[in-house]
Amino acid sequence: MQPKVCGSAEPPIIEVTGLTKAFGRAPAQRVALRGVDLSVAPGEWVAIVGPSGCGKSTLLHLLAGLDTADSGSVRLAGEEISALSAGRRALARRHRVGLVFQAYNLVPHLTVQANVELGMRVAGTGRRATRARAQELLDLLGLSDVARALPATLSGGQQQRVAIARAAATRPDVLLADEPTGALDSEATGTVVDLLRTENAGGRTVVMVTHDYAVAATADRIIFLRDGKVTDERRPRGLTDRPGMAGVSPTTGTSAAAGSNSGDGSEGPEPAGTDTGTGTGDVDLLGLGSW
Numbered sequence: 278m279q280p281k282v283c284g285s286a287e288p289p290i291i292e293v294t295g296l297t298k299a300f301g302r303a304p305a306q307r308v309a310l311r312g313v314d315l316s317v318a319p320g321e322w323v324a325i326v327g328p329s330g331c332g333k334s335t336l337l338h339l340l341a342g343l344d345t346a347d348s349g350s351v352r353l354a355g356e357e358i359s360a361l362s363a364g365r366r367a368l369a370r371r372h373r374v375g376l377v378f379q380a381y382n383l384v385p386h387l388t389v390q391a392n393v394e395l396g397m398r399v400a401g402t403g404r405r406a407t408r409a410r411a412q413e414l415l416d417l418l419g420l421s422d423v424a425r426a427l428p429a430t431l432s433g434g435q436q437q438r439v440a441i442a443r444a445a446a447t448r449p450d451v452l453l454a455d456e457p458t459g460a461l462d463s464e465a466t467g468t469v470v471d472l473l474r475t476e477n478a479g480g481r482t483v484v485m486v487t488h489d490y491a492v493a494a495t496a497d498r499i500i501f502l503r504d505g506k507v508t509d510e511r512r513p514r515g516l517t518d519r520p521g522m523a524g525v526s527p528t529t530g531t532s533a534a535a536g537s538n539s540g541d542g543s544e545g546p547e548p549a550g551t552d553t554g555t556g557t558g559d560v561d562l563l564g565l566g567s568w
């Protein structure tokens with residue numbers, strides 16, 4: 278499936294206007310979002326990047342309906358979720374959204390497999406289909422060996438992959454992922470990016486927050502957030518030219534984004550020879566300056 282672009286005839290699956298959010302009260306108030314507008318087309322893959330504390334996770338939480346904004350609107354598939362009660366927001370989320378939290382939020386007393394199956398069971402998916410889908414994701418993410426283990430016995434990277442498998446399991450319309458590769462080495466990062474690409478190709482809209490230049494560069498579009506505002510957006514490569522991350526090391530700098538521009542008018546990466554991303558912020562994959 279060809280990723281779609283905002284501005285296409287189809288209405289956006291996510292539409293955010295004038296979103297503001299602050300925490301606490303003056304003088305200790307922290308303003309997280311200061312009027313964010315964002316449209317995401319169905320089937321699009323968007324990366325949200327920006328410095329620590331600029332509001333990325335807050336935005337993701339509001340998109341998921343986990344929290345409410347002080348003002349502004351969040352429409353998910355045309356439904357104004359900011360106006361819903363917490364219970365109705367939870368229902369909208371359950372039907373449409375898969376969430377990968379920064380803290381994973383796995384259920385500690387359930388095995389890896391049971392965690393991955395959880396959403397499907399809640400949704401009433403049949404037993405055989407549930408097993409098959411869980412097995413497929415565990416295989417893809419290299420977790421089959423730990424299917425019967427409890428989350429606490431896994432490494433951080435393994436737990437992160439379980440969280441991703443759980444979020445993707447129900448084939449939600451929208452996958453929202455907060456730092457989905459934050460705890461992973463370069464090989465596992467490639468595996469997760471490949472999985473996100475597969476899910477995206479299957480029609481899922483993906484919105485991910487990331488600090489990793491190379492991971493951001495795999496998206497159709499990168500949104501830059503700073504001080505609670507969208508300051509820029511870029512298309513790291515042509516929409517018809519989506520080189521894989523498999524075999525590409527985001528930590529050694531041979532990035533997917535170092536491929537050629539497709540010449541379709543989208544904004545290309547820095548020319549070959551430019552240092553590529555490491556996730557440590559020491560080189561500048563897209564010529565973006567510091568985030």
Ligand SMILES: Nc1ncnc2c1ncn2[C@@H]1O[C@H](COP(=O)(O)OP(=O)(O)OP(=O)(O)O)[C@@H](O)[C@H]1O
Pocket residue numbers: 300301307308309327328329330331332333334335336
């Ligand atoms: N529950 C909360 N209570 C108080 N302040 C909060 C809360 N959540 C976020 N903030 C504040 O809102 C601002 C934005 O936080 P947010 O977590 O959205 O940033 P971020 O860009 O995701 O950061 P990071 O990259 O470090 O995860 C920060 O100043 C943060 O301290």
